[in-house]
Amino acid sequence: MDARRESEPTPTTNRTTVERRSERELVVTRTINGPARIVFEAWTKPELFRQWWVPKSMGMSLLSCEMDVRVGGRYRLEFAHGDSQSAFFGTYKEVTPHSRLVWTNEESDEGSVTTVTFAEKGGKTLLVMHELYPSKEALDAAGTGAADAMGETFEQLDELLVTLGASLGRS
Amino acid sequence: MVQYARARLDTSFAALSDATRRGVLEQLGRSDASITDLAEKFHMTLTGMKKHVGVLEQAGLVTTEKVGRVRTCKLGTRRLEEETAWLERYRQLWDSRFDELDKVVEELKRKEKIDGRKKRE
Secondary structure, three states, rough: OOHHHOOOOOOOOOOOOOEEEEEEEEHHHHHHHEOOOHHHHHHHHHHHHHHOOHHHHHOEHHHHEEEEEOOOEEEEEEEEEEEEEEEEEEEEEEEOOOEEEEEEEEOOOOOOOEEEEEEOOOOOOEEEEEEEEEOHHHHHHHHHHHHHHHHHOOHHHHHHHHHHHHHHHOO | OOHHHHHHHHHHHHHHHHHHHHHHHHHHHHOEHHHHHHHHHHHOOOOHHHHHHHHHHHHHOOEEEEEEEEEEEEHHHHHHHHHHHHHHHHHHHHHHHHHHHHHHHHHHHHHHHHOOOOOOO
């Protein structure tokens, strides 16, 4: 009985939700199949963090990942996206082992403050990630940025349509 | 699905291929307006503007509502769809991130179990 339990961890996939809670706030939730102690470790140890933060579908690769996880400590992530590179960096504001992390995003003046809470229940951990932006415009821009990373945007569609219109108009 | 996407692209394309209609969308992006307002702003007859708004409305880019004798135009449901679309893309990003996190956590749990057994031996 033991052997079966250990060789086949039940592959349950939990649902990720995203909610725009107000004009300036986004909330992402997901339950992870493991105790908060381990999930927290995966968020705070760079060698673990870099294994999951940049999934293949993002079309980016992580060049470097430095994390000094303590209050006032800084982090810096460098990405390659095709031929271009970008960096994300900021400061940890709160570090409460196994339950709460708060950091700033300082790559722009309009960066958000991210709060992640880890709540353990029955050996699983509910993650709640809350992002607070300084303005509605900053959140909209970040959303467009994320959309850019994942695929087509309305602006691109608009441009495409205008280009198509111009070329059809000529023919 | 492809047919549907193409049909949508066609109506959007037709709607956006006209400079006045793009101007109207830009204007409605700033604030709602009546057809009379729009006709005045773009130096057009009421009938001409009604036609343009009709095309935008068909493409789902503009909605109109008649209150009394005034027909008010605002940006349409497509904009709402786009808002939902970016939230969904954002959700997909986090979903694939968390799927990877699940794997990392699974691996750590396995290692702990093995280490635990070693200690007991």
